Amino acid sequence: MNKYYTITELTREFGVSTRTLRFYEDEGLIHPERRGRTRLFRSADRRLIMEILRGRRIGFTIAEIREIIQVYRDPPGEAGQLRLLMKRVEEKREELNQKRKDIEETLEELGNVEEACLTRLAEIGVGT
C-alpha cells in the first residue's frame, strides 16, 4: 500500500496533461510530495484531483475550487464566518439547482432531436 503515483500515471487516468497538474499545483490546489524535484502523488492527492476535475466539469473556477478545498482543510470556527459560509453555500446550491434544471431541459430536447432523427430515418431508408 501507500503507493506513489507518477504524474503521467495520473494524466493518463484522468485524461489531463502534465501541464494541467502542474498548473493546479502552482495554483495551490494540490501539494504533491517531492523526491528531489520529482513530484510524487499519494492517493490523497489522487482523490483531490478527482474532486478538482469534478468541480471543473460543473464549471467552477480555479478560485472557487480552491475556496472549497480550503474550507475542507480548515473550517471556520467563528460564528460570523460560519454564517458567511452558509450564505455562500446557499448561493452555490441555487446556482447548481439552476444548472441541474438547465441540464434536464436540455436532455429532454436531445431526446426530441433523437426521436426526430429516428422518424426521419424510418421515412427515408426503411433499413438500418
Added chain:
Amino acid sequence: MNKYYTITELTREFGVSTRTLRFYEDEGLIHPERRGRTRLFRSADRRLIMEILRGRRIGFTIAEIREIIQVYRDPPGEAGQLRLLMKRVEEKREELNQKRKDIEETLEELGNVEEACLTRLAEIGVGT
C-alpha cells in the same frame, strides 16, 4: 402583439451586456432585424437568447450552441448525416449525464457542509 424589444430591455431582463448580445450576433447566433442601424428584437429572438443563455450556463461553447441552433434551423435530410447527428447527440447526452451526476454529488457535499456549520454554530453560541 408583435412587439419589438430594444437591446437594453433584453440586457436588463437577462442580466447580460449589450456587448454580449452584439457578440452573439457577430457569432451568427441571433439575427435581429434592423430599423436603420438599430437592432429590433422580436420575441423569437428573445426566446433564442434564453436558449443561448441556458446553453451557456451548462458550459456549452459558442460553437456548440451555434451547432445546436443550426440543427434546429435546418435538420439534415440525408441518412448519413442523420446518423452522425445521432452519434453527436448521444455524446452530448453522456456528457450531460455526467455533469448532472457531478452536480448531485456536489449538492450532497454542500448539504454536509451546511449541516456541519449548523452543528458548529449550535456548539458555540446557543443563540440565533
Added chain:
DNA sequence: ATTGACTTTGACGTAAAAGTCAAATTTTCA
C-alpha cells in the same frame, strides 16, 4: 435646436485555463 439618453461600429484589452516549446535534469534499466 439642443440636451440627454440610447445605440452602433470598430479597435483594442483582458482574464482564465491551460497549450507549447526549449533547455536542463533526473530516473530507469539494459
Added chain:
DNA sequence: TGAAAATTTGACTTTTACGTCAAAGTCAAT
C-alpha cells in the same frame, strides 16, 4: 554506466467570451 525516457522549470502563446473605450449617429422630448 550510458543511453533513452520521463520530468521539471520557465517563458511565451493561445483560445474563449466577452469588457472597455472612443467616436459618431439616432431619437424623443423639452
